[in-house]
Amino acid sequence: MHFVLLIVAGIAVAGGVTMGLWNWLTPTLFGWPSISYLQALGLLVLTRLLFGGLRHHGFGHHCRLPVESMSEEERAQLRERLHRCGFGRRWLKCRNGEAKDDEPKAES
Structure with missing residues (x-):
């Protein structure tokens, strides 16, 4: 009550x-x-x-990554991908696998 x-x-x-x-x-x-x-x-x-x-x-429930259930190797791959892509202009391209290593990275 x-x-x-x-x-x-x-x-x-x-x-x-x-x-x-x-x-x-x-x-x-x-x-x-x-x-x-x-x-x-x-x-x-x-x-x-x-x-x-x-x-x-809430809305963000579907956007969370299941990091807790990842192995150490999967976490390392995720960290590398996030480091390579950054969270700037190229994030959407990188999420879709379109980013290339020879493209200039966004400066922070």
């Missing part, structure tokens, strides 16, 4: 924080109208559906 009350209280606080931040920032920055508390709760539900689905995992 306490768990349910904690969830309801968390949703209520999240709705209030969302409404407060929206009404503080968006009218000034973008000229958008203020929203009510119920609209803020609706916005939370919409973002959850768009970015989190109905499961309790």
Whole structure:
């Protein structure tokens, strides 16, 4: 029972924080109208559906690498590939295996 009350209280606080931040920032920055508390709760539900689905995992759940289950050799290969590719402009090309060692690396 306490768990349910904690969830309801968390949703209520999240709705209030969302409404407060929206009404503080968006009218000034973008000229958008203020929203009510119920609209803020609706916005939370919409973002959850768009970015989190109905499961309790978020959007990034599918993007995580299972590093814990890799062998030491697989981890070394991953580190080498990440080092070779970097996380700059060429990351997407490298992820698809299109990067070449003779291409200049992005400077950090």
